[in-house]
Amino acid sequence: xxxxxxxxxxxxxxxAEGNLRPLVNVFKNGNSIVATRIGxxxxxxxxxxxxxxxGIYFPRANDIVVGKILDHSSLSWSVDINSCFAAxxxxxxxxxxxxxxxHDDMGRQLSTGDVIxxxxxxxxxxxxxxxTIQDKDLGKIPTGELIKISPTRVPRLIGKRGSMIQTIxxxxxxxxxxxxxxxxxxxxxxxxxxTLAINAIHIVEVEAHTxxxxxxxxxxxxxxxxEIESDDTQNSEASDTTIDEDEINSDNSDKEMRxxxxxxxx
Amino acid sequence: MVQSKNLIDESGKRTDGRVIDxxxxxxxxxxxxxxxxGSALIEFGKNKIIAAVYGxxxxxxxxxxxxxxxxxxxxxxxxxxxxxxxxxxxxxRRETEISKVIREALEPALxxxxxxxxxxxxxxxxxxxxxxxxxAGISAASVALADAGxxxxxxxxxxxxxxxxxxxxxxxxxxxxxxxxxxxxVAYMPNLKKITLLQLDGELNPNEFNTCLDxxxxxxxxxxxxxxxxxxxxxxxxxxxxKE
Amino acid sequence: xxxxKKSTVIVENIRKKQMRxxxxxxxxxxxRSLDEIRPIEIELDVIKKxxxxxxxxxxxxxxxxxxxxxxxxxxxxxxxSGALIIxxxxxxxxxxxxxxxPPDEETIELARVVxxxxxxxxxxxxxxxxxxxxxxxxxIFVDCSVINVDGNxxxxxxxxxxxxxxxxxxxxxxxxxxxxxxxxxxxxxxxTTLPVSVTTVKIGDYLISDPSTEEExxxxxxxxxxxxxxxxxxxxxxxLKGYFSIEDVKSIAxxxxxxxEEIRGKIKGLINIG
Numbered sequence: 020x021x022x023x024x025x026x027x028x029x030x031x032x033x034x035a036e037g038n039l040r041p042l043v044n045v046f047k048n049g050n051s052i053v054a055t056r057i058g059x060x061x062x063x064x065x066x067x068x069x070x071x072x073x074g075i076y077f078p079r080a081n082d083i084v085v086g087k088i089l090d091h092s093s094l095s096w097s098v099d100i101n102s103c104f105a106a107x108x109x110x111x112x113x114x115x116x117x118x119x120x121x122h123d124d125m126g127r128q129l130s131t132g133d134v135i136x137x138x139x140x141x142x143x144x145x146x147x148x149x150x151t152i153q154d155k156d157l158g159k160i161p162t163g164e165l166i167k168i169s170p171t172r173v174p175r176l177i178g179k180r181g182s183m184i185q186t187i188x189x190x191x192x193x194x195x196x197x198x199x200x201x202x203x204x205x206x207x208x209x210x211x212x213x214t215l216a217i218n219a220i221h222i223v224e225v226e227a228h229t230x231x232x233x234x235x236x237x238x239x240x241x242x243x244x245x246e247i248e249s250d251d252t253q254n255s256e257a258s259d260t261t262i263d264e265d266e267i268n269s270d271n272s273d274k275e276m277r278x279x280x281x282x283x284x285x
Numbered sequence: 286m287v288q289s290k291n292l293i294d295e296s297g298k299r300t301d302g303r304v305i306d307x308x309x310x311x312x313x314x315x316x317x318x319x320x321x322x323g324s325a326l327i328e329f330g331k332n333k334i335i336a337a338v339y340g341x342x343x344x345x346x347x348x349x350x351x352x353x354x355x356x357x358x359x360x361x362x363x364x365x366x367x368x369x370x371x372x373x374x375x376x377x378r379r380e381t382e383i384s385k386v387i388r389e390a391l392e393p394a395l396x397x398x399x400x401x402x403x404x405x406x407x408x409x410x411x412x413x414x415x416x417x418x419x420x421a422g423i424s425a426a427s428v429a430l431a432d433a434g435x436x437x438x439x440x441x442x443x444x445x446x447x448x449x450x451x452x453x454x455x456x457x458x459x460x461x462x463x464x465x466x467x468x469x470x471v472a473y474m475p476n477l478k479k480i481t482l483l484q485l486d487g488e489l490n491p492n493e494f495n496t497c498l499d500x501x502x503x504x505x506x507x508x509x510x511x512x513x514x515x516x517x518x519x520x521x522x523x524x525x526x527x528k529e
Numbered sequence: 530x531x532x533x534k535k536s537t538v539i540v541e542n543i544r545k546k547q548m549r550x551x552x553x554x555x556x557x558x559x560x561r562s563l564d565e566i567r568p569i570e571i572e573l574d575v576i577k578k579x580x581x582x583x584x585x586x587x588x589x590x591x592x593x594x595x596x597x598x599x600x601x602x603x604x605x606x607x608x609x610s611g612a613l614i615i616x617x618x619x620x621x622x623x624x625x626x627x628x629x630x631p632p633d634e635e636t637i638e639l640a641r642v643v644x645x646x647x648x649x650x651x652x653x654x655x656x657x658x659x660x661x662x663x664x665x666x667x668x669i670f671v672d673c674s675v676i677n678v679d680g681n682x683x684x685x686x687x688x689x690x691x692x693x694x695x696x697x698x699x700x701x702x703x704x705x706x707x708x709x710x711x712x713x714x715x716x717x718x719x720x721t722t723l724p725v726s727v728t729t730v731k732i733g734d735y736l737i738s739d740p741s742t743e744e745e746x747x748x749x750x751x752x753x754x755x756x757x758x759x760x761x762x763x764x765x766x767x768x769l770k771g772y773f774s775i776e777d778v779k780s781i782a783x784x785x786x787x788x789x790e791e792i793r794g795k796i797k798g799l800i801n802i803g
Contacts, residue, residue, distance in 0.1 A: 027517060027520070027521050029431055029440065029513055029516045029517070030394075030431050030436075030437035030438070030439060030440055031437070031438065031439035031440050031474070031475065031476040031477070032476070033476075044436070046396075046438065048438075048477070053438070053439075053476070055396060055436040055437055055438065056431075056434055056436060056437075057431055057432070057434065057516055057520050071434055072434075072520050073323070073431075073432060073433065073434035073520075074433070074434020074435070075322060075340070075341060075342075075433075075434065077341075077399075077400070087539065087541050089539060099539075103340065103341035103342050103343060103400060103403035104343060104402070104403065105343055130542075131539060132539055132540060132541055132542040132545065133541075133542050134541045134542065134543055144401045144402075145352065145401075160543065161543070162543055162546075163543060164547075165541055165543065165544055171434065228520075228521070318622055318623070318676065318677050319589050319677050319679070320623060320624045320625060320677055320678060320679075321622060321625075324622070331577065331578075333575075333576070335622055335676065336622075337621075337622035337623075339625050342625070345628075360621060360629050362620070362629075364593070364595065364618075364672065364674045365595070365597065365616065365670065365672035366576050366578065366579040366582065366594075366595025366596070366597055366670075366672050367576070367578065367595075368578065369578060370597075370599075371597035371599065371670050371672070374616060374618055374672065375631075406621070408620065408621045408622040408629070410620050410622055410674065410676075412575075412576060412593060412674065413576050413577065413578050414578070
């Protein structure tokens with residue numbers, strides 16, 4: 020395992036000095052790389068970055084988000100995606116190219132307060148995000164418990180290659196849909212299982228930056244060490260550092276890993 | 286401005302018992318307002334001020350949005366019970382001006398290009414006013430902005446220096462503000478070493494001005510340490526700071 | 530700005546459904562029973578520049594009230610009474626749905642309903658706050674700043690006002706050579722009773738007390754009832770477009786009297802008055 024240097028920073032703190040590449044949540048000031056957020060630094064030969072511990076969700080194309088229908092115009096639904104922009108779901112996404120506001124009743128498909136899981140189809144800095152629900156596992160969510168966590172904790176909740184969320188789902192017999200925007204839906208038949216899953220998610224949120232988190236979650240869920248593929252074992256002895264590499268990395272790299280539906284049906 | 290010569294006694298103590306380069310007691314609590322994206326309560330002497338940040342969020346009305354960067358809106362407001370004589374709840378001209386200079390003191394630290402077409406709202410409510418409420422408000426707002434996770438180049442720390450009985454002192458209190466010779470609030474980005482707010486009421490000769498500026502910056506650095514530890518405390522609890 | 534899209538709280542339909550199911554089973558989403566009031570925390574004398582003050586937390590709803598005392602002319606028609614003025618502002622720090630600006634109709638209703646409870650209960654014996662009959666009286670301001678909104682601002686603000694007033698120390702003014710002078714002394718306020726409001730709302734067929742923001746977004750009608758120390762009803766306000774049956778109203782009144790007495794006990798214990 021490659022050596023990674025970590026420390027706690029607030030905006031303005033120096034993350035690293037020297038000829039390193041500034042990655043995310045940092046900027047270059049002379050010979051220094053400076054933090055722009057509260058968080059934990061990570062610097063290695065590839066560059067330096069800060070894994071943030073607070074902040075809103077900023078949309079990215081292809082992210083999976085859980086949103087709430089606000090209302091609709093004659094051409095699209097406006098959707099609250101817990102971000103600095105409202106997103107739009109075009110009516111054509113549901114009705115197809117033949118959509119006509121005169122013939123198709125948008126309110127019958129989705130109405131105010133409905134919750135959807137959607138993919139951000141288009142987003143750039145010049146316009147509001149456009150959503151689609153035309154993929155597998157996307158669409159209206161009929162039932163489930165809604166939880167809101169800080170979007171900065173989502174990568175940690177997913178875990179390396181989905182390890183954390185799979186652990187929680189298997190042990191609690193629930194299905195957990197995670198939006199990159201921090202909105203999570205937990206569903207399942209067993210009420211106690213849902214409660215257990217929600218507790219585990221809250222612990223991940225609060226203790227995201229602390230060491231041995233996976234172990235504590237396993238204890239809470241009563242999962243024996245051997246049963247699940249551990250993502251901690253590879254490096255648990257490596258250092259006292261808090262986070263497993265990549266686990267709370269908010270780069271694009273782990274994005275396609277899996278945002279929704281865990282139970283390996285893909 | 287009428288100057289009285291009894292604000293610092295023979296032993297160098299000020300009206301509230303401080304020495305000339307001593308701050309009043311400062312406490313900052315992060316995250317007090319549960320609905321806000323970021324917030325801080327600052328107690329700076331007798332000042333009791335809450336700063337709350339919402340955003341980046343959608344701009345209403347839409348035409349106020351800027352295509353290449355984020356809009357910052359700031360409101361500095363005093364609760365009617367915050368002052369010795371009751372203040373009318375309607376915003377005064379003084380509050381409007383202070384809102385503007387606070388916004389302009391914070392903006393240099395914010396990386397506004399990262400959030401085009403969005404808005405950041407900074408609300409500062411003075412629950413109890415002492416001297417130096419704008420500086421305390423800026424320092425609290427900067428902590429609230431960091432708590433909200435908005436991209437910042439640096440923190441902003443603020444402190445006034447001024448002239449009392451012909452001596453340069455830091456962190457002017459209410460009495461010194463009203464009866465002293467000069468009051469110069471300064472906001473400062475402590476790592477980038479840049480000044481983002483500078484005002485002066487009163488008269489300073491060039492030497493006094495230079496000393497006053499240096500002292501104000503030293504005051505800002507003291508405030509910065511308190512801002513820093515309040516954030517570390519909230520986010521990392523009592524875990525020791527990790528070493529490199 | 531109260532009509533803007535931003536100012537409305539939309540509860541997700543799946544959450545609404547859960548709330549209804551849960552309430553029909555006698556339990557609310559936050560675990561409370563239907564008539565259970567959230568924990569009340571009261572801190573007195575938080576604003577030293579005020580003659581009296583209170584920071585009240587009702588669950589996550591937080592309100593600060595401060596008392597300021599001046600002298601002035603009496604109100605017309607009330608020449609032999611001190612003047613009492615209660616205001617409220619829901620600060621923009623308090624919620625993402627509040628825009629800065631002049632108070633909207635809901636905030637004005639809030640201040641007026643709180644004022645009504647204090648005034649109609651004769652909580653303060655205003656006849657004792659006269660300096661020169663018909664000319665100079667004590668003017669007592671109680672200003673409220675809402676710090677965080679999580680439902681039931683009416684009761685939280687009312688508790689803050691009552692606590693700030695009941696615990697205040699009024700400055701003593703005197704007339705000397707036809708001028709008002711502040712003596713530097715203070716006096717106990719002339720408190721006669723402690724008005725306590727209890728708000729109950731209707732969601733579907735069920736009555737629930739002390740609603741949260743989320744519950745308020747689902748309520749059809751609201752009824753606030755203020756009682757005095759004797760357990761008599763002194764002020765009421767029905768709100769919203771829904772309605773109540775006569776049985777509903779009677780049951781809400783019973784609740785307001787019983788729960789009100791509990792809360793009054795708590796306030797009394799804190800302030801040390803009989």
